[in-house]
Amino acid sequence: MLSIRAASPADVDIVTEIEAKCFPPAERASRERFVERLGAFSDCFLILMKDDRPVGLIDGMVTDNRTICDEMFADAKMHNPDGHWQSIFGLAVIPEEQHQGYASALMRAFIEKARQEGRDGVILTCKKHLIDFYSGFGFVNCGISKSVHGGAVWYDMELDFRAAKVAK
Structure with missing residues (x-):
């Protein structure tokens, strides 16, 4: 059975482990960084549970910036x-649970929460091969990001709820 729940600071080891399984070392957040983030904005973390076992997460801070800058990660x-x-x-969804719609479920829940x-x-940044995935949720590609997090090339993506209201 799948469920999505809010995170708390007590989930630091869970989110650190999921992140470590899903991102290259240069791009993943450390346990110390997650301690800081969960202390500051644990309400901006969702954890996907499958049969009472954590298998995925989504997280990010709230900002007035329309793009993510590298300073936010730190x-x-x-x-x-x-x-x-x-x-x-x-x-992130742990590798053995990927390609089952779990990342999409987390995205839909996070978008609805926002x-x-x-x-x-x-807003988010993603690698080129994920642009179509995020576009499927209504995100617009805003071009190459100024972010150089982890030494990668990122693309700024934005889902503007205000534009969606105008379009209706």
């Missing part, structure tokens, strides 16, 4: 609970 104090944009730092909180939208 400084949890940049979280602004009253900000307009929900960022996504990581979307809508319910009255955010203007959701």
Whole structure:
């Protein structure tokens, strides 16, 4: 049985382990970084459970920036609970549970959470091969990001809820 639950600071080992299984060393957050993030914005973490076992996560701070900058990954104090944009730092499903729709379930839940909180939208960075995946949720590719996190080339993606309201 699948369920998605909010995280708490007590989940630091869970999120650290999932992240370590899913991201290369240069891109993953350390346990210390997760301690800081969970202390500052644990309400911006969701954990996917399968039969009472954690298999995925999604997280990111709230900001007034319309794009993610590298400083955000290092400084949890940049979280602004009253900000307009929900960022996504990581979307991860452990390898043995991938390709079953779990990442999509986490995305839908996180997007809906941001809508319910009255955010203007959701922002993220992704690698080129994931642009189509995120576009399927309504994200627009805003071009190559200024972020050089982990030495990779990233693309800024934005889901603007305000634009969706105008389009209706």
